[in-house]
Amino acid sequence: xxxxxxxxxxxxxxxxxxxxxxxxxxxxxxxxxxxxxxxxxxxxxxxxxxxxxxxxxxxxxxxxxxxxxxxxxxxxxxxxxxxxxxxxxxxxxxxxxxxxxxxxxxxxxxxxxxxxxxxxxxxxxxxxxxxxxxxxxxxxxxxxxxxxxxxxxxxxxxxxxxxxxxxxxxxxxxxxxxxxxxxxxxxxxxxxxxxxxxxxxxxxxxxxxxxxxxxxxxxxxxxxxxxxxxxxxxxxxxxxxxxxxxxxxxxxxxxxxxxxxxxxxxxxxxxxxxxxxxxxxxxxxxxxxxxxxxxxxxxxxxxxxxxxxxxxxxxxxxxxxxxxxxxxxxxxxxxxxxxxxxxxxxxx
Amino acid sequence: xxxxxxxxxxxxxxxxxxxxxxxxxxxxxxxxxxxxxxxxxxxxxxxxxxxxxxxxxxxxxxxxxxxxxxxxxxxxxxxxxxxxxxxxxxxxxxxxxxxxxxxxxxxxxxxxxxxxxxxxxxxxxxxxxxxxxxxxxxxxxx
Numbered sequence: 499x500x501x502x503x504x505x506x507x508x509x510x511x512x513x514x515x516x517x518x519x520x521x522x523x524x525x526x527x528x529x530x531x532x533x534x535x536x537x538x539x540x541x542x543x544x545x546x547x548x549x550x551x552x553x554x555x556x557x558x559x560x561x562x563x564x565x566x567x568x569x570x571x572x573x574x575x576x577x578x579x580x581x582x583x584x585x586x587x588x589x590x591x592x593x594x595x596x597x598x599x600x601x602x603x604x605x606x607x608x609x610x611x612x613x614x615x616x617x618x619x620x621x622x623x624x625x626x627x628x629x630x631x632x633x634x635x636x637x638x639x640x641x642x643x644x645x646x647x648x649x650x651x652x653x654x655x656x657x658x659x660x661x662x663x664x665x666x667x668x669x670x671x672x673x674x675x676x677x678x679x680x681x682x683x684x685x686x687x688x689x690x691x692x693x694x695x696x697x698x699x700x701x702x703x704x705x706x707x708x709x710x711x712x713x714x715x716x717x718x719x720x721x722x723x724x725x726x727x728x729x730x731x732x733x734x735x736x737x738x739x740x741x742x743x744x745x746x747x748x749x750x751x752x753x754x755x756x757x758x759x760x761x762x763x764x765x766x767x768x769x770x771x772x773x774x775x776x777x778x779x780x781x782x783x784x785x786x787x788x789x790x791x792x793x794x795x796x797x798x799x800x801x802x803x804x805x806x807x808x809x810x811x812x813x814x815x816x817x818x819x820x821x822x823x824x825x826x827x828x829x830x831x832x833x834x835x836x837x838x839x840x841x842x843x844x845x846x
Numbered sequence: 847x848x849x850x851x852x853x854x855x856x857x858x859x860x861x862x863x864x865x866x867x868x869x870x871x872x873x874x875x876x877x878x879x880x881x882x883x884x885x886x887x888x889x890x891x892x893x894x895x896x897x898x899x900x901x902x903x904x905x906x907x908x909x910x911x912x913x914x915x916x917x918x919x920x921x922x923x924x925x926x927x928x929x930x931x932x933x934x935x936x937x938x939x940x941x942x943x944x945x946x947x948x949x950x951x952x953x954x955x956x957x958x959x960x961x962x963x964x965x966x967x968x969x970x971x972x973x974x975x976x977x978x979x980x981x982x983x984x985x986x987x988x
Contacts, residue, residue, distance in 0.1 A: 527947050531938070567947050572905055577944040597944060604898050614943050622943035629935045662897070669897075708927050742932070807913070807930040845938050 525569035533627050534842045535559030535584075535634075541835035559634065559841065560584040561625050563594065573601045581625065594625075595653050607660040615651040616658065616673055617702050617715035619738035619751050624652075627843025631747065631782045631802050633814045634839070636769040638788035638796060639753055654679035654698060667707050674701040679719070693723040700734075709743040731758040747773040747780065765790040771798075778804045793821040809844040871974035872920055872987035875959070877966050878980070880904060885984045891925050893969060895936070896946040908949035909961050909970040915954050921971045924987050 537559055561584065567577040578596030582589040597611025615621045620635045627633070634640070656677015663670050679695040700717030715736040722729055738751035750770040757763040766789040773782030784798040800814035816839065820832040874890050876882050882904050885893075892898035894908045911918040913930060922928055928936060940946045952961050958970040963980035977983060 529941050529947075531942060563942065565942060567941070567944070572899065579942065579944070595944060599944065601899075604900060609944070616943070623939050626938050626942045629938050804931050807934040845934065845942075 527567045529565040529567070529846065531561075531563045531565075531626055531628075531843070531845045533559070533561045533625070535561070535840065537633075537837055537839040539835060539837050541833070559839070562589075563625060575599045575601075583625075605662045609658045609660070610656075612653055612655050613658055613675070613677070614653050615679070616675065617700055617717055617734075618736055618753070619711070619713055619740060619749070621651070626845065627812070627841055628808065628810045628845055631749075631771060631773050631780060631812075632784065632798065632800060633812045633841040636767075636784065636786040636796070636798075638769065638786045638794065639751065639767045651679045651695065654695070656698070665705075669706045671704045671706065672701070673703075675699070675717075693721060695719040695721055695732075702736075709741060711738075711740040713738045713740075730760060732756070733758075745775040747771075747775065747782070762791060773802075780804070795819045795821070806844075808846065809842070812839075812841045812843070814839045872917055872924075872971050873974045873977055873983045874969065874971045874985040874987065875962050875977070875981040876906075876969050876984050877962055877964075878982045879966055880982065882906070882969075882984055883982075887925055887985065887987075890969075890985055891927075894921075894926060894949060896940060896948070905967045906969045907965065907967045909958055909965075909968050910949040910951045911955070911958055911971070912951055912953055917955055917971060917973050921987065925971075 562582045563579055564581075565577070565579045567575065569575045576596075576598045579594040580591050581594035582591045593612060595612050595614045597609050597613050599607055599609050601607045618639070620630060620640060623629045624635055624640050654675065654677045656675065658673055658675040661672045663672075676699045679698060680693065696719060698717065698719035700715065700719075702713055702715035704711060704713040706712075713736075715734075715738075717734045718731065720729065720731055732755060734753060734755045736751065736753040739749070741748040748771070751768070753765075753767045755765045767787070768789075769784060769786035771782055771784040773780045780802040782798075782800050782802065784796075784800075786796040786798065788794050796819070797817045798814055800812060803811040805811055816837040817834060818837065819834040822832065874885065882901055885901060889898060889901060893901075893906050894910070896908075899906060911921075922930070922933060926933065937948045941948075952958055952970075955972040955976045958972050959976055959978075959981055962968040962970045969984075971987070972981075974986065
């Protein structure tokens with residue numbers, strides 16, 4: 499797959515230029531996204547979530563995705579997305595998600611297959627740069643390297659049921675998921691490899707209108723093959739708010755993960771972002787906090803430039819302040835470090 | 847000011863500025879064979895955002911105009927209430943999570959009218975001045 503990737507990229511880039519933006523062959527539609535990303539650390543550090551970023555710079559944040567959707571009938575659709583990233587060996591392409599979607603009514607949908615994790619505010623679109631302000635969503639939450647009981651889940655194999663109703667002007671979306679997932683682990687001193695999250699059942703409720711989204715979620719699963727979390731039940735609750743009103747943008751999210759019989763592995767993550775849109779530019783500031791065995795505080799200042807409706811250019815500066823491990827002396831407190839990140843995102 | 851002076855200056859003002867005072871009207875249209883006789887603005891919004899595919903049991907397939915069309919700008923300002931960037935972000939969220947795809951884009955007012963006139967389940971929007979017997983108006987945007 500890695501050998502054909504360059505040819506595939508060239509072919510798809512050519513198609514995106516020569517075909518209409520929604521390439522349409524019967525009921526089949528093609529879409530894609532591309533990110534050129536780079537990051538550089540201004541200091542030496544050993545924080546795992548930013549491990550690949552050093553003073554020499556890092557280009558592994560670049561990604562490419564290809565999406566295909568086919569409508570079999572008015573209420574049955576299949577879709578799949580293939581994904582490549584620079585942080586994977588040789589930009590190996592894999593199936594990001596793929597599932598069948600059945601909607602007997604406009605208010606009810608059943609999905610079956612490999613589904614993108616839908617519980618958090620940005621977990622379904624973590625790789626789609628033009629839907630959020632930062633070069634990447636806060637890594638304290640949206641990273642496979644995130645410490646603690648809460649393991650960021652990219653996708654799961656199973657099913658989901660979605661119900662939509664309306665309360666006045668508000669849309670209420672209720673979602674229930676069930677299945678199994680796998681994650682690459684390296685936290686808690688475990689060897690790098692794949693852990694599994696079995697017997698997963700969870701859900702979310704979101705309240706939406708033109709300017710506002712409130713989303714609360716819950717998930718429960720049993721973790722195996724993940725060192726200190728092996729064969730333990732994990733419960734995760736989340737609450738997120740997004741406001742985009744009169745050029746003012748505010749996003750915040752809180753996630754709490756509880757590990758049965760191992761309270762030291764419990765984890766809390768919180769972030770808040772405030773931005774203001776002035777024409778094509780949106781400056782923003784964020785605070786992100788990870789409370790875990792190796793926690794940290796992160797301040798982000800950034801600028802998003804909406805070059806075109808489908809193209810954004812971003813620049814972020816992160817000040818990362820790791821916290822000392824529990825029980826460590828004051829002298830062992832890790833030093834803060836800075837990271838500069840840039841990204842060019844576009845969708846087609 | 848005497849009434850005659852007021853009348854005179856009013857006529858001058860309207861003569862000079864009347865063309866600029868006229869407001870475009872959009873019509874949301876369906877095929878004449880459709881059983882849908884009217885829709886609300888809220889229903890139109892949900893159809894074009896991919897959240898509603900039937901009204902009173904009648905199937906609806908939305909068709910859109912190209913990004914630089916005046917009718918599209920008016921439609922998305924008044925009915926959908928999203929800028930092009932916000933719209934792109936909305937559809938990116940739905941496409942790349944598998945929840946849906948945007949309507950087919952066919953071009954301008956004339957292209958939409960032809961599309962709707964030959965597709966039984968189609969719904970689109972055009973400048974009101976384009977309306978003729980080949981389509982049926984279910985909502986007027988002023």
